[in-house]
Amino acid sequence: MARPLALALVVDRAAAPPLSSQVAGQIREGVLAGTLPVGARLPSTRALARDLEVSRAVTEQAFDQLAAEGWIEGRHGSGTFVSAGATTRPRQRPPRVPAPEPGLVRLDTGTPWIDPRHRAAWRRAWRDVSAAPAPPSYDDPAGLGDLRVELATHLARTRGLQCDPDEILVTTGTIGGLNQVLAALPPGDVAHEDPGYRAAAEAIRASGRAIRDLPATEPVTDLTGTVAAYVTPAHQHPLGPVMPGSARLSLIGAAARAGAVVIEDDYDSEFRYDVAPVPALAALDRDRVAYLGTTSKTVAPSMRLGWLVAPTALHRAILARRAVTHDVAAWPVQRAFLSLLRDGYVDQVVRSARRTYAARAARVTEALRPHAEPILPVAGMYATVPLSASRALRAHASARAAGFDVPLLGDYCRTARLTGLILGFGGCTDDELTRALAAVVAGLS
Numbered sequence: 001m002a003r004p005l006a007l008a009l010v011v012d013r014a015a016a017p018p019l020s021s022q023v024a025g026q027i028r029e030g031v032l033a034g035t036l037p038v039g040a041r042l043p044s045t046r047a048l049a050r051d052l053e054v055s056r057a058v059t060e061q062a063f064d065q066l067a068a069e070g071w072i073e074g075r076h077g078s079g080t081f082v083s084a085g086a087t088t089r090p091r092q093r094p095p096r097v098p099a100p101e102p103g104l105v106r107l108d109t110g111t112p113w114i115d116p117r118h119r120a121a122w123r124r125a126w127r128d129v130s131a132a133p134a135p136p137s138y139d140d141p142a143g144l145g146d147l148r149v150e151l152a153t154h155l156a157r158t159r160g161l162q163c164d165p166d167e168i169l170v171t172t173g174t175i176g177g178l179n180q181v182l183a184a185l186p187p188g189d190v191a192h193e194d195p196g197y198r199a200a201a202e203a204i205r206a207s208g209r210a211i212r213d214l215p216a217t218e219p220v221t222d223l224t225g226t227v228a229a230y231v232t233p234a235h236q237h238p239l240g241p242v243m244p245g246s247a248r249l250s251l252i253g254a255a256a257r258a259g260a261v262v263i264e265d266d267y268d269s270e271f272r273y274d275v276a277p278v279p280a281l282a283a284l285d286r287d288r289v290a291y292l293g294t295t296s297k298t299v300a301p302s303m304r305l306g307w308l309v310a311p312t313a314l315h316r317a318i319l320a321r322r323a324v325t326h327d328v329a330a331w332p333v334q335r336a337f338l339s340l341l342r343d344g345y346v347d348q349v350v351r352s353a354r355r356t357y358a359a360r361a362a363r364v365t366e367a368l369r370p371h372a373e374p375i376l377p378v379a380g381m382y383a384t385v386p387l388s389a390s391r392a393l394r395a396h397a398s399a400r401a402a403g404f405d406v407p408l409l410g411d412y413c414r415t416a417r418l419t420g421l422i423l424g425f426g427g428c429t430d431d432e433l434t435r436a437l438a439a440v441v442a443g444l445s
């Protein structure tokens, strides 16, 4: 007969939950995580009570509870086992982020098209910065006041988000803002779209929190047991759809019931091709949604600048921490972006990039349509192409042989089983795009 598994459990007599709940909780978690597989034999209640130095009543009560919930079952005369019907949590694969390979043009989702007027605008901005007196001490922990005034107008005009300059915190970009939100939240799991933004998943993991996968193709109805949900409602990354109104309400309702905050990553909504961008999710419920914006798609990812508009308690907690840590974007970078906003360059670049992306998206769908069914992009700088795993790999290999790295959709999935390609068309030239598309089509034919 199988030997009972040794269980590495601990009980904390000073903790509030009863000892039997602590024991039951750790066994339940072991089954969910798959470390206690279906059919595994558990130690007897007597042996476990001895190991944990608790009374046998404690372990018996824990086993009774787990049996009532269907996690374990006693078999007469042979012991207690993990039940055949116990569900395990699907194993999360860490998203694969292949290192960029020298010599390959990477058609990724993150690199934007840079407007030819960028250099002149950049030079003007830095001339302006050089004439402005730098603050002699640590500056405002919320970020440069004049920039927040300009951002409040910009957000109201472009994102339908009405907020006061005092409600804005300047950040070092989306991930910089996310890290500050994570540092201020109470302990607990964070829900995140699957497939989803890999850098955000990495930041959540690095903060010591577990990720709850939210299937990116379904509305969110339940966030019980999480403290936050990270989403990309304006343009789901990397599948592309805009979150419909009913799903927005469902998400906010689920967050309200769970007492969780929704973290809205609004990374490229400005680049909607056909109509004005849908208003930010945060415009629906400022008390529930923390809004993250970035300069990475308009100016350049190297700028490392963004903004956060958070519910009041979260805002205050982050601001108080920043007043002590000075974890604020560098003043010259903030000042340079202020110049770019005032100068009209940001609006200009959004208009011209939108036209460029719309034209390139049309080229991608036209080239691929005879061979695949790309999800028609409505915004931004990439197109998602669902394909069987073998066709995706063939097209990926064909592009690679021609000098292009076209990311695989599977590399953005943790438990989802979606396969295909994601074709970024922001950071390449028109000629590179033509050659990459020819290579992908050759791999699909």
Ligand SMILES: Cc1ncc(COP(=O)(O)O)c(C=O)c1O
Pocket (backbone or CB within 6 Å): 109, 110, 111, 172, 173, 174, 175, 176, 197, 232, 237, 265, 267, 293, 294, 295, 296, 301, 305, 306
């Ligand atoms: C989904 C998503 N969010 C945000 C960003 C930008 O992040 P950051 O502002 O940290 O550069 C990117 C960049 O590729 C992205 O793909």
